[in-house]
Amino acid sequence: MIAYTDKIRDIARRLLKDCRVETVIGFRNGSMPMMNEPCFIKNVDDVDHLIWDGNCGINLANYLTNRTDKIAVVAKGCDSRNIVTHIIENKIKREQLVIIGVPCKGMLDKRRIKAMAPGEVTRVVEDGESVRVCGAGFEKTYPRKDMLQANCAVCIHRNPVIYDELVADPVPEQQNVDRYEDVRAIEAMSAEEKWTYFENLLAPCIRCYACRNACPLCYCPTCFVDESTPQWVGKSQNPVDVRTFHFLRAYHCAGRCTDCGSCERACPMGINMRVFTKKLEKEAFEQWGWEAGLSLDQRPPLDTYRPDDPQDFMK
Amino acid sequence: MGVEPGRVHFSWISSAESTKFVDVVKKVTEAVRAVGPNQKFVKKELKVA
Structure with a gap:
């Protein structure tokens, strides 16, 4: 380093x-x-x-x-x-x-390190394949690969x-990485289970918009949540408004997200909102074989038409 | 995202396909009626003590 x-x-x-x-x-x-x-x-x-x-x-x-x-x-x-x-x-x-x-x-997961440390962490030193975590009266060493951010572990x-x-x-x-284990687990749930899962996932959200501000994709001059004429989404802490914000933001990142993990890292409440963008990343890969940002010469699937675009959902 | 299957439908109908439009609307109405009223995405009144 x-x-x-x-x-x-x-x-x-x-x-x-x-x-x-x-x-x-x-x-x-x-x-x-x-x-x-x-x-x-x-x-x-x-x-x-x-x-x-x-x-x-x-x-x-x-x-x-x-x-x-x-x-x-x-x-x-x-x-x-x-x-x-x-x-x-x-x-x-x-x-x-x-x-x-x-x-x-891979980047270190600051939340996991803080959670595993017996006291307040004052210094973290990386030494090759290990991480030394120091604080008042303790010093612990962990293998680096166990301390990676979730998105880096499957990068x-x-x-x-x-x-x-x-x-x-x-x-x-990294070879033979299963990138979408978590997404598949959610896909397997029933509609009712999904609803409850997302309700619990988003319950701590305080709508500070740190995830949006940290995201390189979120560069709109005025974000849809900040618009007032018309007001697309309520500005309250109501679960419906919170959910609308997170889902719509994720959709705006479809086919563009690289799973850099900035949103989750920036979140003061530690919400894993990456499950939304990852689901869309998985769709983009499965439907169009697309991975965002690999080439300057290819147009993203959502701004181009191909005769063989999948359309099974159309009746 | 937790919305019941059967509540969301997609269709491609040309402005010349009036009969297809009627068919699709009938089918969608039936399907949504079968699922019942949408309880989700409805803001509940706050409980005030």
Whole structure:
């Protein structure tokens, strides 16, 4: 991880010094453990703020929307797929970007680490394949692979699909991963069971919209939940309104979501709203063989017509 | 998402296919009647003590 950090700083320093870019978007240490925050580096002297470790789960493609300057951006596998989606959707031009690709070994699940630690966590250090969690009066070591975010554990695109510089050799992709075990479990439920399951899943939602704000796909100038004329959805905590928000937001991400996990990571209540976007990701794959953000040359299934588009649901 | 099967229908009907439109509407009405009134997506009144 330290090697990654050094390499990212070297590249950022070179790009800024040569005036190839005006801004470098990366991560710096947050004020709390496991809470790295995105940062914008505009000056060569500030390059040493940049870091890389297993807490860089936020998707940096989110900060590229409609920008007009030349930018270097640090990108994991999922970030790079979202950058591709941004380029396809005309939210940024490829020529504006220098993509610093990071072969990713998965991000750490801060909630699981906090839950397993016997006290308040003050420091988390990664050491190869293990994670050392330190706090007042305790120090524990766990295998890194057991501490990954749920989306990273089933990730099959760890290496950036598009990049100008790579900070390390590509990592081996995970093989024989069952990506949709959780989705199938929900699909097998009856209508009544599904209703109750989602009711319980969304019960803690406080509608802070952190999931939407962290999502690189949610770039509408005014989100449908914020519109007032007409008002598409109630603004209350009523379960019907909460459900409408989450389902509609997921539908807007159909065929675009890369399962980067930013929504779940940003949620202050720890709601796994990824089950919605994952179901749509599964549909896009099964119906059209589509995985979002793998190529700049292919149009997404929902903005193109093919004579063999499935239409069994039409009567 | 927990909506009963039989409540949602999709059909492609040209403006020239009036008879198909009638058939589909009849079928949809029957199917939805069989499922019964929609209790979900109805906001219940808050219980005030």
